[in-house]
Amino acid sequence: MCDKGSMAQYTRVSGFVGLITLQNPPVNALSAAVRQGIVDMVERALSDPIVKSVVICGQNGNFCGGADIKEFGTNMSGPPLVPMIDAIEAANKPVVAAIEGSALGGGLELALGCHYRIAHSKARLGLPEVTLGLLPAAGGTQRLPRLVGVPAALNLITTGRHVTAAQALQLGIVDQVTDHNAVDVAVTFSLSVAGQSLDARRISTYLCPLPSDFDALFEGVMQKVRQSARGAIAPVACVQAVRAAATLPYTKGMEREQELMATLFTSGQARAQQYCFFAQRAVGRWRMPSGARWETSKPRPVHKAAVIGLGTMGRGITVALAQTGLSVVAVETQEKQLMEAKQAVSGMLERGAKRHGVVPTLDRISYSQNIQAIAEVDLVIEAVFEDMALKTEVFQQLSAVCKPGTLLCTNTSALDVDKLASETPNPELVVGMHFFAPAHVMKLLEVVYGPRSSPQAVATAMQLGKKMGKVSVAVGNCRGFVGNRMLMPYLQQAFFLLEEGATPELVDQALEEFGFPMGVFRMSDLSGLDIGWRVRKRDELVEPDMASGKSARIRQGSRYSPLGDLLCEQGRFGQKTGRGWYQYDKPGSRVARSDPWLHSFLVEYRARHGLVPRSIDHQEVLERCLYALINEGFRILEDGIAAGPEDIDVIYVFGYGWPRHRGGPMFYAGMVGLAKVLERLEHYQQAHPDVPYLQPCSLLRRLVAGGSPPIHRWREVIKKHQSQL
């Protein structure tokens, strides 16, 4: 017998089991209609005299992706989750959750309200609310600690990480894991426990096991969470909610959970993190200025790939490719470098496999010194040294060796992709695949298309990026693409602030308190000051340090700071030389310590250039570094290099450490207020007329003149703006 209508279907199966199926594709999110459906169908099952037990499952092999995030910004209606789940727990017939696919957030909380949980071996479970700036507010912070203990619950809730079914069984979250259809297993199981007492199956009635070192544990976790949260408020609230579970009876603990959730639900941070959730999905729906789009561009199949150049980036890319199951040809002409790379790659694959409990895919990779070895591959990623002449030579060789139709991708981080394409007979087959170090770890991938790159080439690179577990963003070809192009004004302002009286410590502290994992100067020391120096030399910006005064700090008509060049001339490349903007115990060590030499060098430098230092506060550091970066973001939108603000924000959150609870540079500009950003840029541009990067972008002016529309409406303004340029 079957009852349709609501978004939860009711069927009586095996004679005596009420089967409730959530129906809200693709992830059966608990929208108002689904919640109403569950309330109605549970009531129906419990009042049906024939029914002895109940099974809850999700349509299409997916249990439930939690509350409907799309409802958060609206006036929420429909039955609330907490009493709905309490009613299931209080039921007088066994209710079994049959978990396939995902049971996340409210979805897992629903399952925790059930008396038993059966999971398919491929299922994934978790309470990821903290990644949305929230906490599990349907009893998750009260039931999970009672079921698995405080330490495990604290870890799952403050990290939001997903666990496999096997891990969930080990933790005690689920009662059984099956390789068979979990719904069938659950139906049979539910009948086997029908009629048995359920008192011991109602988790909210459990006493929360108190760890012996209770206070020390919570203090330790709170300290760690505050440190890694870098200003995010949700993780702290998660700890406070779990503490309530350990110290208060269930109902009081639930009041505390709701209280804490109320502080988060309307917060700017929650809006920022939910924006990131949808932005991360929106960038997959790419489009090019030519009008080509993701839906209409068919990717080419890639069965075999190659990597040319096995330096640090080439090795990471080889690992990331092999981990997808693809066969990979890794080419390095230098024998010593090839042997070292083979060892490094094998080590990375073995460590990765151990972490995930899988078999390392070492046999997927073949190594060669000879470029002929790649004649039969479908796609090549070139990762040789960042030099145009060398890359041109490699691309000419690739065009000669590769079979027709092979996609040629370059991992350059700043060179002209279209110029490289012009070195080949088929420029339509050339795109940039810009990975971030370490390439097998960092999630971001910039897929760079030139004016002649085919939509199919972009589609193929985007699909391969997804297969490698990357967050791939399609961007246009220009100097520095999106990420590095916006970094230029950010770095420049940081240098100017040092000239005007700031110290690296002050600038970095302001940026780290904002939420960046590392300030600009600690980051430069990590990546190496010599990389930027090489680029500035190539751009003929570096001059011998003879001169003093203003003229020495002007290049190509604009203000320029030679501070970074001067440090490099003294071999201060950062961590790798043990000296940079900070000092380190020895070359390669990572702990930055203030360097008195650097401070006296700045004093001497300012005196020599007639610069009078002044007091600079954190607000000025943030406004100048971040607003200059944001302004360049608007130029990128104006140029059509990025299709929308989401593309820029995803790049900065996944590739440049922009704090997720601040949404990304463009989202942040909207939060601060575009008029404010414009006013501050005009203020600083007036003070520094020789700094073009501070010249407000006309698109920003246009948005402000248009009443600063919300970010989801910027694309239409950009379209109109571009058509009038």
Ligand SMILES: C[C@H](O)[C@H](C)C(=O)SCCNC(=O)CCNC(=O)[C@H](O)C(C)(C)COP(=O)([O-])OP(=O)([O-])OC[C@H]1O[C@@H](n2cnc3c(N)ncnc32)[C@H](O)[C@@H]1OP(=O)([O-])[O-]
């Ligand atoms: C009270 C309670 O305590 C609280 C307050 C909560 O419960 S807060 C909510 C907590 N739940 C989460 O954090 C889980 C969020 N979802 C995911 O992690 C993943 O989606 C997934 C489940 C692992 C599937 O991954 P996927 O790669 O297969 O597909 P997808 O591309 O990601 O998703 C496919 C499509 O579904 C949409 N979608 C996914 N989950 C959604 C959700 N919970 N609400 C609304 N839409 C959702 C998504 O935007 C995309 O739409 P579109 O782009 O096609 O238009």
